[in-house]
Amino acid sequence: MSDDHDKEHDSRRERVRAWLSQARFVAEEFYSARYRGAIARAKRDEDDLFMLLVFSEMMGVPNPAAYYTLELQPLLLERFHEWHRRMGMERSPLEHFRCC
């Protein structure tokens, strides 16, 4: 009897939880769907600036933090191609750094 009661209680709790997570999903979609693009673009702009800082030394712009940013270069390699194309350069701007 008490087992049944617990089960019923559990299933009700499950239902409430499912309903709450649904409500949360709807609220979050309602909050963010419209601005997803604008925020992603803002983030990309910041990332682009960061890319410039990391690769600046190779383009002849002195960078006092070059010792540290050098370490980041392999990590950002994947994004390099997209980045230089976005910056309006068809081919990689760096002599020793060819990606396409």
Add this chain to the structure above:
Amino acid sequence: MSAIILLILGLGGMAAGYFLYSRFIATKIYRLDPDFRTPAHEYEDGVDFVPTNRYILWGHHFTSVAGAAPIVGPAIAVIWGWLPAFLWVVLGTVFFAGVHDSGAIWASVRNKAKSVGALTGDVVGARARSIFMIVIFLVLLMVNAVFAVVIAGLMMNFSSAVVPVWGAILVALIIGQLIYRRILSLPVVSILGVIALYVLIFIGPSVPIQMPAEVGGLSGNAVWILILFGYAAIASMLPVWVLLQPRDYINGLQLFIGLIVLYGAILLLNPSVVAPMINGDLPAGTPSMLPLLFVTIACGAISGFHGLVSSGTTSKQLNRETDARFVGYFGAVGEGMLALAAILAATAGFATFADWQAVYTAFGAGGVNAFVEGGAYMIHNGLGLPEVTAATLLTVMAALFAGTTMDTGLRLQRYIFQEWGVIYNLKWMTKNVPATLLAVGSCLLLAFGAGGAGGTGGMIIWPLFGTTNQLLAGLTLLVVTVMLVRLRRPMWYTLAPLCFLLVMTIAALLIQLRTFFNEGNYFLLFVDIVVLIAAILVAMECASALKRSRAEVARQE
């Protein structure tokens, strides 16, 4: 006449439009296909292109298109009596707005989710695209100027709303931070935000802030306009998540609460419509109803601005093509419902005909103030809320809508200036601050140029705003019509609204041209001529584009 009967007739008409006419348009004219691969799936990137549940998409679409304009327009237009405004809102929603909005989504979805601006270039021609840019600039210019004047008027007339309206900005800033930094979950933040806003609304009447009638040689109204543009300039340069996004969210919640409260009050109170069916005793200087009615009520009957939303963000998120009917057409119905509530508040929210007449003393005198006063009367008597609190609630609702539109409008105007900076190689113009200053300057020029240094006469440009908005709608309808002609489908369902709009817009511009000339208002005369030239260009473009595409189709046959 009982307001409930009018309400039922209006809602019934719009429901019939949705269930019958929109089905016909969707299946026979646009032929929406559930199996068509929409851009949201084709180019899914998790950012711009995201297939979205249609109810959520509708919520976004509706809250993006609904704002202060469907409140202000109808509340001004009831000066001609309730019947013309009522008919234009209901029939306009059914035969114009719904067809236009769902058509814009369809056209965009069938063309890689491009915006209407890009589509006019692709479908109609490069010249049409240039005209489109000019019309958009004019719409933004007018909407910013007019809404600053509207909010300034509200701040002067309802001093109890000053604290909640500006407090809401603080609430939005805090909400934005709480969500961005993931401090609290969104449902909790929403509940706290709404509670905070309503606490502000309830304490507003105890801490009224009245701007003095004159401050340093400027009228109180003018000072508010300057403050508002100062605010909008800063707000439009902030990242969207800081202020615009949480503000929009609160506005969305406010919109639903406001609609429920207003409709609830009407149902409980059943007030009678005191305004005349057709006003035979028009105040001196009121322009002729035909054609001015059709440009005074733009949003709420048909509005070109919706096409920008439909083709800008909505079409990129449409899960199935058949959802265009629900999202686009029902979104227009939602806006029609808001306009209907505004009509009822401004006609049935007064105890006697004399009270109503005392508010509608001149064209443009009623407007949003009549909506707030009438709505507050109904909420007070229907739901028992103190009248001043109810008035504060509605003022906050209208002012927040208008404020958010100013923020977005200035942002878009800045983009246009920046784009011109790139095109004409003016480096300084591509920077944020100078471009924003140019945008603010042009709007201020219009706000003060139209009504003198007091800034009180700015509502004269309301019908001009309507004309530019209708021209934009005309261009969108043109794109849809040309597409239909090329697909050899019936074009009359979009061509007839297009012709009607163009005729009414040009007629309204000509009538206003004479009025401005007689009044010696040469500034507005100039603005009117600019809009008139744009309107004539749009009309000529329509004729030549349709002739061209029909000849094309005939050649192929």
